[in-house]
Amino acid sequence: MNSAYDAVDLIRAKRDGRSLSKDQIDWLITAYTDGTVAEEQMSALAMAIVLRGMSRAEIRQWTAAMINTGEQMDFSSLSNPEGGRRRTADKHSTGGVGDKITLPLAPLVASYGVPVPQLSGRGLGHTGGTLDKLEAVPGWRASLSNAEILQQLDTIGAVICAAGSGLAPADKKLYALRDVTGTVESIPLIASSIMSKKIAEGTDALVLDVKVGTGAFMKNCDDAAELARTMVALGTDAGVNTTALLTEMNTPLGLTAGNAMEVEESVAVLAGDGPADVVELTVALAEEMLAGVGITGVDPREKLNNGKAMDSWRAMIAAQGGDPDAQLPEPRHQHTITAAESGTVTRLDAYAVGVAAWRLGAGRARKEDAVQAAAGVRLHAKPGDTVRAGAPLVTLCTDEQQRIPRAEQAMAEAIDIFEGGDAEPVALIKARIVAGDI
Structure with a gap:
C-alpha cells in the first residue's frame, strides 16, 4: 500500500470537493484504524464529507476499506440435507420506537x-x-463466539446476538468520533457504517427497514429514500441481494416501547396474535427476506398461526x-396518563414516546449506561381510536419512581x-427500493 499520502492533503481534497481515489481511501481507513491518522484529522475529513458528500464509487470503496480492517464471517459450511449451499438472510432497521420486529422476524424466517x-x-x-x-x-x-453462531445457525436456524469486535473495527472507532463531532448526519457515512458491518457479516440476502418520521433518524421521505438507495447500492455492489422498505415512524410500532414489554408483545405475534401493525411489518419483511433467497408464493402468517415460528423462537432463546417460559420482569412503579377530553386520537408522537421510555430507564444516554428491563411505555390508544375523558392513554413503567415526572x-x-x-389512515410501508431503482 502507498504510504506516501498525507492526511492533510486528503482533507484539503475533500474540502475542495474533489473525489478521493481507491488507494487514498484504503490508506486513510487503515492509517486511522492503527492510529497513524489522528482523531482531529479524521474529524476534519468527516466534516468535509458532511459538507461535500461522496460519489457512489467513493462510498463503495470507503465501505470496502472499513470491512477490510477486520474479519469477515463465512456461512458456506452450513449443512444442507438437500445438497448445495444454504443461503442466509438478514434484516437491518435504521431504528425507531417500539421497533421489536427483529424478535418475531428472525424465528419466523428460520421456520x-x-x-x-x-x-x-x-x-x-x-x-x-x-x-x-x-x-x-x-x-x-447476547455474546456468542463465531463457532457458537455457526452451530446455532446449523441446528436451529436463527441467532440474534451481538456483533463481535472483529467486524469492521474502523467503523466502531469512526462512529464514536462522529457522535461527538457533529458529523453523524451524513448519508454516505451512515450508509457505509451500517453496510460495512452487514456485508462483513456475510449474509446472502439483506432487507433494510428504513424508518421515516418523528421517531426515526430520517425525518422525511426524500432523505430516507436517498439513504435506502445508497445502502441498496452498496449491498448490490458487494454481491448481496439487497432490498429496502421505507416504513412509517411518526407513530410507535405496536402498543409498547421498552424492553421486557416488547418481548411480551413479540411473543404474542409469534402466537398468532399481537398488534396489527407489528404483524403487518413482520410479515412484509419476512416475505422480502424469503424472496431474497428464492422462496416466493408463501404466506408467513401460516407459520405464525400454526406454531412453527414459535417453535423456532423457543429453540433460539x-x-x-x-428460559422461554420464565416470567418477564415487572415494573415496581406505574403511572397512567388519562384523556382530558373525549374524542378521536389523531396524533401520537413516536419521538415523545421514545424519550419517555428512555427517561423511565428503558434506554441509555451513553453506551456504558445500564437499562431497566421492566421500564417503558404501554399505549392504550393510537391514532384512529376513540376515547372518553378519563380513559387511560399511556402507562409509564419504571423501577424508580423519581423518573416518572420527567417522562410525563x-x-x-x-x-x-x-x-x-x-385520523387519516397512514400506510405503514411507504415505498420499496430495489437494485433497479438506483
Missing part, C-alpha cells in the same frame, strides 16, 4: 429453513436496542441460555385528541 444470522445492537437515546430487549429474558446471553413531561404534547376528529 422456512432459511438461516438468519441477526447481529444486533443496543439502544442509544430514544431508540431501543434489540439486545437490551432480549436480555429481559432470564438467562439469555433456549440455545442462548434463556415528555408526553405532555405528544397526543392530540379532537371531538369529532378523524
Whole structure:
C-alpha cells in the first residue's frame, strides 16, 4: 500500500470537493484504524464529507476499506440435507420506537429453513436496542463466539446476538468520533457504517427497514429514500441481494416501547396474535427476506398461526441460555396518563414516546449506561381510536419512581385528541427500493 499520502492533503481534497481515489481511501481507513491518522484529522475529513458528500464509487470503496480492517464471517459450511449451499438472510432497521420486529422476524424466517444470522445492537437515546430487549429474558446471553453462531445457525436456524469486535473495527472507532463531532448526519457515512458491518457479516440476502418520521433518524421521505438507495447500492455492489422498505415512524410500532414489554408483545405475534401493525411489518419483511433467497408464493402468517415460528423462537432463546417460559420482569412503579377530553386520537408522537421510555430507564444516554428491563411505555390508544375523558392513554413503567415526572413531561404534547376528529389512515410501508431503482 502507498504510504506516501498525507492526511492533510486528503482533507484539503475533500474540502475542495474533489473525489478521493481507491488507494487514498484504503490508506486513510487503515492509517486511522492503527492510529497513524489522528482523531482531529479524521474529524476534519468527516466534516468535509458532511459538507461535500461522496460519489457512489467513493462510498463503495470507503465501505470496502472499513470491512477490510477486520474479519469477515463465512456461512458456506452450513449443512444442507438437500445438497448445495444454504443461503442466509438478514434484516437491518435504521431504528425507531417500539421497533421489536427483529424478535418475531428472525424465528419466523428460520421456520422456512432459511438461516438468519441477526447481529444486533443496543439502544442509544430514544431508540431501543434489540439486545437490551432480549436480555429481559432470564438467562439469555447476547455474546456468542463465531463457532457458537455457526452451530446455532446449523441446528436451529436463527441467532440474534451481538456483533463481535472483529467486524469492521474502523467503523466502531469512526462512529464514536462522529457522535461527538457533529458529523453523524451524513448519508454516505451512515450508509457505509451500517453496510460495512452487514456485508462483513456475510449474509446472502439483506432487507433494510428504513424508518421515516418523528421517531426515526430520517425525518422525511426524500432523505430516507436517498439513504435506502445508497445502502441498496452498496449491498448490490458487494454481491448481496439487497432490498429496502421505507416504513412509517411518526407513530410507535405496536402498543409498547421498552424492553421486557416488547418481548411480551413479540411473543404474542409469534402466537398468532399481537398488534396489527407489528404483524403487518413482520410479515412484509419476512416475505422480502424469503424472496431474497428464492422462496416466493408463501404466506408467513401460516407459520405464525400454526406454531412453527414459535417453535423456532423457543429453540433460539433456549440455545442462548434463556428460559422461554420464565416470567418477564415487572415494573415496581406505574403511572397512567388519562384523556382530558373525549374524542378521536389523531396524533401520537413516536419521538415523545421514545424519550419517555428512555427517561423511565428503558434506554441509555451513553453506551456504558445500564437499562431497566421492566421500564417503558404501554399505549392504550393510537391514532384512529376513540376515547372518553378519563380513559387511560399511556402507562409509564419504571423501577424508580423519581423518573416518572420527567417522562410525563415528555408526553405532555405528544397526543392530540379532537371531538369529532378523524385520523387519516397512514400506510405503514411507504415505498420499496430495489437494485433497479438506483
